[in-house]
Amino acid sequence: MLTFDEAIALLETVVAPLRSETLPIAAAADRFLAKPLAARSASPARTVSAMDGYAISGGTEVAGQWFDLIGENRPGAEDPGSIAPDQAVRVLTGAPVPQGADCVVMQEYAEREGSRVRFAEGYGPATHIRAVGSDFAANDVLVAAGERLTPRAMIAAAAADRAECTVSARPRVAIIATGDELAPPGTSAERTGSVPESASYGVAALCEIMGAKVVGRFHGRDTIDELERIAGEALAIADCVVVTGGASVGDYDLARPMFEKHGLELVFGRIAIKPGKPVWLGKVGSKLVLGLPGNPSSAMVTARLFLQPLLAAMQGGTIARQLCFVPMSLGASLPRSDSRETFVRARSSAEGLVPAENQESGAQSPLVTADWLIRRPANSPPAAAGDLVLALPF
Ligand SMILES: Nc1nc2c(c(=O)[nH]1)N[C@H]1C(S)=C(S)[C@@H](COP(=O)(O)OP(=O)(O)OC[C@H]3O[C@@H](n4cnc5c(N)ncnc54)[C@H](O)[C@@H]3O)O[C@H]1N2
Numbered sequence: 001m002l003t004f005d006e007a008i009a010l011l012e013t014v015v016a017p018l019r020s021e022t023l024p025i026a027a028a029a030d031r032f033l034a035k036p037l038a039a040r041s042a043s044p045a046r047t048v049s050a051m052d053g054y055a056i057s058g059g060t061e062v063a064g065q066w067f068d069l070i071g072e073n074r075p076g077a078e079d080p081g082s083i084a085p086d087q088a089v090r091v092l093t094g095a096p097v098p099q100g101a102d103c104v105v106m107q108e109y110a111e112r113e114g115s116r117v118r119f120a121e122g123y124g125p126a127t128h129i130r131a132v133g134s135d136f137a138a139n140d141v142l143v144a145a146g147e148r149l150t151p152r153a154m155i156a157a158a159a160a161d162r163a164e165c166t167v168s169a170r171p172r173v174a175i176i177a178t179g180d181e182l183a184p185p186g187t188s189a190e191r192t193g194s195v196p197e198s199a200s201y202g203v204a205a206l207c208e209i210m211g212a213k214v215v216g217r218f219h220g221r222d223t224i225d226e227l228e229r230i231a232g233e234a235l236a237i238a239d240c241v242v243v244t245g246g247a248s249v250g251d252y253d254l255a256r257p258m259f260e261k262h263g264l265e266l267v268f269g270r271i272a273i274k275p276g277k278p279v280w281l282g283k284v285g286s287k288l289v290l291g292l293p294g295n296p297s298s299a300m301v302t303a304r305l306f307l308q309p310l311l312a313a314m315q316g317g318t319i320a321r322q323l324c325f326v327p328m329s330l331g332a333s334l335p336r337s338d339s340r341e342t343f344v345r346a347r348s349s350a351e352g353l354v355p356a357e358n359q360e361s362g363a364q365s366p367l368v369t370a371d372w373l374i375r376r377p378a379n380s381p382p383a384a385a386g387d388l389v390l391a392l393p394f
């Protein structure tokens with residue numbers, strides 16, 4: 001069996017960024033940039049005040065000295081003017097400072113008398129002046145290709161002063177849940193032996209959060225004819241097909257066979273991880289097919305570990321960014337781990353990461369609060385509260 005890292009390396013070889021499109025900045029939130037976004041001009045474009053106060057020269061050493069107040073600069077003022085050493089200009093936050101000024105004194109320190117102003121001791125050492133280009137220079141790349149336009153990055157994107165940007169198209173994903181026993185939520189109690197189909201709901205939500213568009217949802221019964229037909233329909237409408245269940249070695253595990261007629265080329269199958277051993281990846285022409293185990297915890301863990309990086313990479317994002325495991329402190333102990341590399345579902349708390357009690361692949365209720373995955377190498381010894389572990393937001 002492959003290791004997790006070997007499987008991810010293979011995934012990286014088969015995923016390519018999709019087509020791109022140009023959008024108005026306002027419509028590009030949450031999308032991945034396909035072309036770098038460079039600043040049209042510097043920010044600030046002129047040297048400006050960071051406070052409401054008075055621009056003077058003489059720095060922070062002139063407490064008590066009177067200055068002649070010769071004018072006022074507001075944000076947007078076209079001509080910043082200039083001052084001599086005994087003069088001051090009233091400035092508002094964001095206003096250009098006059099030539100010759102080297103300090104803005106906050107108005108809380110000012111004493112005004114007619115058209116004169118002086119300042120109390122202690123107004124320094126900050127000069128409250130933002131130098132031209134101190135945030136970024138003209139032509140600086142503010143958002144690199146492959147970055148996502150998060151709410152934070154949207155600020156920088158708009159600050160670049162461009163009306164449009166070029167982003168990757170949203171991957172179209174079709175999801176197929178396989179299994180005779182599955183029933184849509186709300187109908188399972190009506191049929192003895194059925195279980196609510198849950199795995200695809202987590203997968204679909206993850207797709208949306210990752211910027212993909214879910215273009216089809218299918219439920220396939222465990223007959224090869226029906227599954228082959230559904231596989232064909234899903235491949236026709238999607239860039240990526242995710243199939244849940246039927247991934248293991250049982251007589252009715254048809255997730256891979258259903259794509260064989262369509263020309264499936266396997267990229268990897270069966271990984272030495274727990275949960276998620278049966279996860280597999282294939283290609284049908286330019287389309288990717290990801291097979292997730294049916295057990296809901298396994299499906300969600302493998303969606304996080306494989307589908308999330310895959311969707312990012314289809315949009316030009318980096319896989320490493322999606323799999324950045326960070327050192328975290330354990331909030332409770334962990335037993336010795338299995339002979340497979342293990343991804344422990346845990347919830348964050350003020351004490352550190354607390355592993356969920358139920359680590360069964362079929363468990364569903366712990367997923368609500370398990371917001372981290374702890375990565376444990378195969379055969380790890382027991383770990384105690386306070387120990388550092390590597391973990392990934394889940
Ligand atoms: N002899 C072996 N048996 C199993 C092995 C093995 O190596 N040898 N692997 C086990 C592992 S690990 C996993 S994980 C499961 C996964 O198997 P499948 O992907 O084939 O999943 P199914 O058999 O279709 O279903 C397993 C389980 O999950 C429920 N399920 C399936 N789909 C959904 C869904 N969309 N929503 C909710 N629940 C779902 C299904 O009813 C079963 O209970 O195989 C082990 N077996």
Ligand code: MOO
Nearest residue numbers: 275276277298361
């Ligand atoms: O590897 Mo399976 O996903 O543990 O139950």
